[in-house]
Amino acid sequence: MLSVINGLGSCTPYQVRQNFLSSRSREWSGSAGAVYPAIRRMHAGGLLRAQKTEDGRRSVRFSLSAAGRRAFDAWIKDVERACGSGLDPFRCRADQWDLLPAIERRALLQALRRKLEQRLATLGDLLERPDIEERRALVLEIELHKTRLRWLERESARP
Amino acid sequence: MLSVINGLGSCTPYQVRQNFLSSRSREWSGSAGAVYPAIRRMHAGGLLRAQKTEDGRRSVRFSLSAAGRRAFDAWIKDVERACGSGLDPFRCRADQWDLLPAIERRALLQALRRKLEQRLATLGDLLERPDIEERRALVLEIELHKTRLRWLERESARP
């Protein structure tokens, strides 16, 4: 998945790490202990090309090698995986919620709706900002959350 | 996440494993090297209660202890995590697709649409079967895939 970051140019490990840290993903911590070894592995595996840049710092910049670009391309075009359902923390819980006693269930669904609406507001604000990257993914995420919200509303109005 | 399986009754490690193997999740292999140690850990941590059942086999059945049920409850009611965006393989790629040359991009979006429609057909068939468990999650998954499909159609008709 580091391919994604490296897909955006020639950069130092530190920049890669910052990118992970700043991306509000929560599913990936971007910890030093993950990023640096991963880059070393990819370099050893021939997916990255290193180029010494003599700009004062001893920093080494990495970019995708031909093999790296091929691997990235294969990842992008992996239709099978792309259309899988992933590991959705909302969907994972969906059937469990139904087992709760009616009162708890009602309260929980309510809390979920509030949280989703709040999240949608935040994402909507983000969308306004001109400097935001990954705009398409953001639009999609908003739509997916709206779908979850509709599902919740349908679930709330039930036996 | 094993809480989910254990939430469905008193069972042997083997049954847990079969459940994982049969659930078309792909995000979790249910390998022996994961399930057995995990159960041992949870038992050691006091989340599981073991009961020897003398039904011939030496099988030990596990069920949730009081602490285990509390942990499961906390997981179910984790609104924050539930409303996070998870690790969606489709959304992850969404912005990368836009970087492809127009012809490749068009072909890929087409392939994705076909795949999604096929997946939707499969899930629709599943929904017909009366013995299917996790029905709510299935309905939700279908809706989410439809949302992705709508997004794709909007993306296909673009500059």
Added chain:
DNA sequence: GTGCCCATGTAATCTGTTACATGATTAG
């Protein structure tokens, strides 16, 4: 009995996490 499947594991390996360590540069 022999072979096969059921059920339970262990070993080696890979990768991610947290927490700590280190040298280089910049602010005061």
Added chain:
DNA sequence: CTAATCATGTAACAGATTACATGGGCAC
């Protein structure tokens, strides 16, 4: 100069994967 921060790591640990090992019951 000293302290903070930048940039790069390492160490210990947790958990997942594959592949292999083991032992009991059943079919033939």
